[in-house]
Amino acid sequence: MNIGKIINTVLGWLGFGKTTRERTAEENITAALPLIKSTVAIGIQEGIRYGVAAADRAAIAAQVRQVASVVRSLTAGATPTVDALKQTLLAFQYDREIRNLDTIVGVVAIAYGNYFGQINGNAALAVKVLNAIADGAEQGAAEFVK
Secondary structure (H helix, E strand, C coil): CCHHHHHHHHHHHCCCCCCCCCCCHHHHHHHHHHHHHHHHHHHHHHHHHHHCCHHHHHHHHHHHHHHHHHHHHCCCCCCCCHHHHHHHHHHCCCCCCCCCHHHHHHHHHHHHHHHHHHHCCCHHHHHHHHHHHHHHHHHHHHCCCC
16 A cells, blocks of 8 residues: 555645745645645545455554544644654554554655645644644545444
């Protein structure tokens, strides 16, 4: 399951993650927030649907939702680097083992990495991007959680 590659490709096709002369980076990212959420949701949903055995889908979806919850909790006014975000998510003490943690965290890191260079230390903007990623992950996993 290469959800991260799907997300990165779709965002690239649509030209998001690139600053234009007409808009500032902040305006560009703010305009892209619904797309970030939707792209992550579709990537997670299709990755689970086509990349995970039917018997494992509910468990993987629950794991995705747990990581999304942690992403949301990490947005308390900080602007983590992509590597710091990955390390925090990987080191977090989850309430149960997450077998596919590297893959799930990789998806979050790729989506965040597409915009990190433009966030430029703006903590409020980082929170918006991370929340859009968390919302998309939860939405994408929702149909598989029982």
